[in-house]
Amino acid sequence: MKAILCTHFGPPEELTLSEVPSPKPGKGQVTIAVKACGVNFPDTLLIQNKYQFKPPLPFSPGGEVAGIVLEVGENVAHVAVGQRVLALTGWGGFAEEVAADAATVLPIPPDMDFVAASSMMYTYGTSYHALKNRAQLQPGETLLVLGAAGGVGLAAVQLGVLMGARVIAAASSDEKLAICRTLGAAETINYSTEDLRERIKEYTAGRGVDVVYDPVGDRYTEPALRSIAWKGRYLVVGFAAGEIPKIPLNLALLKGCQIVGVFWGAFAKNEPKESQQNFKELLYWMTEGKLSQHIHKIYSLPDAPAALRDMMERRVVGKAVVEVFGTT
Structure with a gap:
């Protein structure tokens, strides 16, 4: 089978398209013929x-795939050969076939295509865990989403609206913010041209926001934390801007707020039942038309390195997907 291989650590351009042996399922695993694989920021860090x-x-x-079950290993009963599924793999998805732990494999609803299925687990999984389990976001609260046009950011915007929050989307261009508005953001901030703190103060009449969703880090963290309301929750999701910020801890004291870590991968591993329940709720909302992934671009398997480069250069708005065999 063909696969995009990382043979040594480095930039995407040094990945190679290679012939490798097909995987065999171990105990508690399934092998999947990959139809599509989502592209995520952690992929750029892994390589x-x-x-x-x-x-x-x-x-x-490639950490999230959608495809068709080829073979099942021992102790696997909830999926069968020939079934359409999605799965979390961590890595291995930029390939024609992949082995996945059965605990991470779920059937795809009949009316969902492979591209949509492969694009929802990382982004919606991360953002729903953050807003539901970590922030316990309530209807009527105000949610600030930094990096709002990225994959997890757009998911957080949509989920915040669906959960009844007033969403303020912050991103680096007016074009990106226009997409956020189409997905329900009540207000927007271009932090390349506007003062983040002043705009938050204006939008909240000086009160601040109840929850900050931050997958960006760097220079945006401290002004956002200074703009949080009393008893607010600051969600540390990632550091896409590059620098891991150092913050004055007296701000947590003065604001009476929580600084909350969001490590969705560890959550899915350590609390699998809760994670699967989240996915069932997300899949229901998607089949009901209440959530819809914004697909930036679909890449072929040989073009997967270009997808990773676009992700690193922050050119991806929403979700990039590598299509392996097509969606029919």
């Missing part, structure tokens, strides 16, 4: 040896 998880070389990037 540079900058992520929490460090797969042994060589490996294929």
Whole structure:
């Protein structure tokens, strides 16, 4: 089978399209013929040896796939050969076939295509865990989403609206913010041209926001934390802007707020029942038309390195997807 391989750590341009043996399912695993694989920011970190998880070389990037079950291993009963499924793999998805732990495999609803299925687990999974489990976001609260046009950011905007919050979307261009407004953001902030703190103060009449969703880090963290309301919750999701910020901890004291870590991968591993329940709720909302992924671009398997480069250069608005065999 063909796969995009990372044989040594480095930039996307050094990945290779190679012939490798097809995987066999171990106990509690299934093998999947990959139809589509979502592209995510952690993929860009994995190939540079900058992520929490460090797969042994060589490996294929790609952590969420949709496809058809080819073979099931021992102790797997909830899916069958020939079934359409989505799965979390961590890595290995930029390939024609992948082995996945059965606990992460779920059937795809009949009216959902492979591209949509492959694009929802990381972004919606992360954002729903953040807003539901970590922030316990309530109807009527105000949610600030930084990096709002990225994959997890747009998911957080949509979920915040669906959960009854008033959403303020912050991003780096007016074009990106226009998409946020179409998905329900009540107000927007272009933090490339506007003062983040002043705009938050204006939108909240000086009160501040109840929840901050921050997948960006860097220079945006401290002004956003200074703009949080009393007993607010600051969600530390990631550091897409590059720098891990250092913050004055006296702000947490003065605001009476919580600084809350969001590590969705660890949540899915340590609390699998809660994670699967979240996915069932997300899939229901998607089939009901209440959530809809914004697809930036669909790439072929040989073009997967270009997808990762676009992700690194922050050109992706919403979700990029690598299509392997097509969606029919």
